[in-house]
Amino acid sequence: MSDSNITTISIPKVLSEKLKEKMEGTGFNSVSSYVTYILRQVLSSSVSGNSGSEGNSEEQKKEALTEQEEQKVKERLRSLGYLD
Amino acid sequence: MGKVFLFGIDGAPPELIFGKWLEDLPNIKKLMGKGAYAKINSAIPPSTIVAWNSMISGKDTSEIGIFSYTKNKEGRLVNSNDIKCRLMWDILDRAGKRSIVLYVPLTYPVKQINGCMVSGFMTPGIDSNCVYPERLRDKIKSLGNADIFFDVAVGLAGHKGLDIDTLIKKTYEMTDMQIELLKDLLVKEEWDFFMAVMIGTDRLQHMLWRHFDETHRRFIKDSPHKNALKDYYAYLDKRLGEVLEMLDDDTGVIVTSDHGMIKQEGKININNWLIDQGYLKLKKEITEKTRFSADLVDMDHTIAYGGGAYNARVYINKEKVGEDYERIKKEIADKLKEIPDDKGNPIDTKIYFSEDIYKDDSDPECPDLTIYFDDLRWASNPDLGQEGLYSWKTALGADSAGHSRQGSFVICNGGVLNKGDIGEIEIKQVAPTILKILDVEIPDDIEVEPIEVV
Numbered sequence: 048m049s050d051s052n053i054t055t056i057s058i059p060k061v062l063s064e065k066l067k068e069k070m071e072g073t074g075f076n077s078v079s080s081y082v083t084y085i086l087r088q089v090l091s092s093s094v095s096g097n098s099g100s101e102g103n104s105e106e107q108k109k110e111a112l113t114e115q116e117e118q119k120v121k122e123r124l125r126s127l128g129y130l131d
Numbered sequence: 132m133g134k135v136f137l138f139g140i141d142g143a144p145p146e147l148i149f150g151k152w153l154e155d156l157p158n159i160k161k162l163m164g165k166g167a168y169a170k171i172n173s174a175i176p177p178s179t180i181v182a183w184n185s186m187i188s189g190k191d192t193s194e195i196g197i198f199s200y201t202k203n204k205e206g207r208l209v210n211s212n213d214i215k216c217r218l219m220w221d222i223l224d225r226a227g228k229r230s231i232v233l234y235v236p237l238t239y240p241v242k243q244i245n246g247c248m249v250s251g252f253m254t255p256g257i258d259s260n261c262v263y264p265e266r267l268r269d270k271i272k273s274l275g276n277a278d279i280f281f282d283v284a285v286g287l288a289g290h291k292g293l294d295i296d297t298l299i300k301k302t303y304e305m306t307d308m309q310i311e312l313l314k315d316l317l318v319k320e321e322w323d324f325f326m327a328v329m330i331g332t333d334r335l336q337h338m339l340w341r342h343f344d345e346t347h348r349r350f351i352k353d354s355p356h357k358n359a360l361k362d363y364y365a366y367l368d369k370r371l372g373e374v375l376e377m378l379d380d381d382t383g384v385i386v387t388s389d390h391g392m393i394k395q396e397g398k399i400n401i402n403n404w405l406i407d408q409g410y411l412k413l414k415k416e417i418t419e420k421t422r423f424s425a426d427l428v429d430m431d432h433t434i435a436y437g438g439g440a441y442n443a444r445v446y447i448n449k450e451k452v453g454e455d456y457e458r459i460k461k462e463i464a465d466k467l468k469e470i471p472d473d474k475g476n477p478i479d480t481k482i483y484f485s486e487d488i489y490k491d492d493s494d495p496e497c498p499d500l501t502i503y504f505d506d507l508r509w510a511s512n513p514d515l516g517q518e519g520l521y522s523w524k525t526a527l528g529a530d531s532a533g534h535s536r537q538g539s540f541v542i543c544n545g546g547v548l549n550k551g552d553i554g555e556i557e558i559k560q561v562a563p564t565i566l567k568i569l570d571v572e573i574p575d576d577i578e579v580e581p582i583e584v585v
Contacts, residue, residue: 073225080227087224087243111210111240116255120208123282124253127337128440128510128530129178129200 058082133545133568135383138371139235139328141179142336143388145170145539147364155365158372159541162386166543167550167584172557173390175488175501176442177534180209180237180253182389182558183328187219187235189562189577193489197237198496199438203425208253211238217574219324219562220244226571228323231316234281234309235328236389247316252282252330270315274308281305283334298338299359302331303366310370317377323569328389329367335360336392340532347394347531383545383568387561388538395533398512398522399470399504401437401445408466410434413515423513435463435499441533443467443511444498460484460499467502473521478505507535542582550584 066078075081112120124130140148149168153160162168174185174192184195192198196215201208214237220230223245230246232238239250240260249271250261257277262268271280283301306329313327341347342354343361351357375384402423405411412432421427428436434452438444445463452459464482472478481503485492488501504511510533512522523530540556545568563573564581573581 075225075227077227084224084227084245087245111212112208112255116259117208120253120255124200124208127334128533130440 135324135565135568137326137385140388141330141333142392143539144391148539152361156368158368162541162543166547167553168541169553169556170537171540177390183236186558186561188216189559189579190216191490193491203496223324230324231322233327254281274311279305280308295356306331335363336532340394344394384543386541391535391538392532393507393535395510396508398510400517401443401511402513411436417515420516423515438513439511441510443502445500447499480504547584556582
């Protein structure tokens with residue numbers, strides 16, 4: 048990522064210090080990358096990973112297939128003999 | 132800091148890649164010569180959506196939570212939200228590493244990862260939730276026919292109704308577009324892990340096997356398409372060569388498939404067999420060809436019912452059998468093993484018990500038995516209203532070849548040099564192998580080891 052794609056966001060120093068403590072052992076090498084990770088978690092409606100089966104929010108429904116799309120993909124899979 | 136580039140070739144069988152066609156694949160041959168190669172044991176079952184996700188999580192089918200393309204109870208298609216475990220990009224994100232993920236099966240709808248993601252063949256269309264970040268959508272649209280960007284079968288009622296020349300032409304067109312985007316992101320984006328899966332091989336293999344395999348019982352002699360699959364592999368190898376030229380010398384390169392491919396002799400009507408053996412009773416007799424559904428089963432008088440399109444799955448009615456469960460399961464497995472081919476010859480059927488292969492077999496979707504008739508040379512047909520034990524064709528669907536247990540795996544650079552043939556590896560070992568090359572700590576919940584040469 049080039050620097051032109053990066054912006055600065057101010058957060059309280061105390062919070063930054065706490066995050067620094069919390070990120071120990073996580074593999075993150077800076078508070079910035081740790082915060083970026085946390086924010087992505089917040090922004091992603093169903094953050095990939097363990098949350099896959101959790102919740103059935105409107106957001107999540109919106110993301111998955113509509114009935115019409117579902118039929119279209121099913122037809123395709125049947126043509127491959129993939130559906131039993 | 133290492134980088135890893137993974138080029139997935141869906142369904143590439145080692146018998147052809149490492150054997151018969153190797154001389155036509157100079158770039159793969161070069162990687163094999165410089166690095167290491169192995170047969171890769173697929174997931175159980177060797178289903179495309181399960182196997183790729185096992186490869187990039189280090190987890191088995193039950194931990195991923197995907198046993199087939201549909202959720203049995205709801206009948207709906209599975210999607211990326213159904214995956215229960217962490218995948219490679221989740222692990223790498225935590226370590227501050229960036230991933231570019233292209234066309235990996237079951238990534239639709241896409242996730243907002245640290246990097247870029249374009250979903251795989253179950254994507255309903257270009258205007259769906261198939262790209263992250265959004266700017267990639269216009270890029271794909273600019274490449275040509277976006278309708279077939281994700282899969283050649285889009286909008287087609289069935290491959291069988293499709294002229295083979297058209298299928299081949301569209302497969303090249305799809306692959307060209309997919310490689311164009313791959314190359315574009317390869318140079319324009321920062322990344323630590325780059326993965327792309329080519330689905331074209333699988334699509335052609337399902338349809339073209341009997342055009343070149345002389346041992347196929349429905350072999351088409353002197354077919355004008357007898358070299359079509361080999362030619363496509365040669366083309367793909369050439370495109371791979373172009374991509375490899377763009378990588379740094381120290382980038383770890385993995386070229387791998389999720390499963391192999393094997394000629395299909397026919398299909399065994401699993402539910403007909405269960406009815407004949409007295410294990411399955413339907414609510415009413417069915418004489419017309421009907422797609423199987425658990426709704427048709429008289430559960431009060433049924434011990435087991437079957438499913439599965441290539442491999443067969445048997446579900447035991449646990450409420451009915453109670454304490455007899457273990458005995459019944461073994462009894463059915465023993466009898467299934469005795470099913471001969473249509474000429475009465477014994478076949479090499481492999482049967483897997485859920486508790487032996489899965490870490491958590493408590494999921495109601497988890498089959499009690501998974502059956503590979505004749506090591507997958509015979510497929511399963513769960514449809515009802517079929518005459519007898521065998522069927523040869525389905526109204527819809529490819530019937531030339533099916534998935535086999537072992538795919539092809541090649542690894543080069545990233546610390547792997549001149550190791551040659553390393554035998555067999557497990558598909559789950561790929562995830563820790565990638566992490567090791569990237570120098571990222573392997574999470575405790577990944578229990579398999581990286582492959583030994585890394």
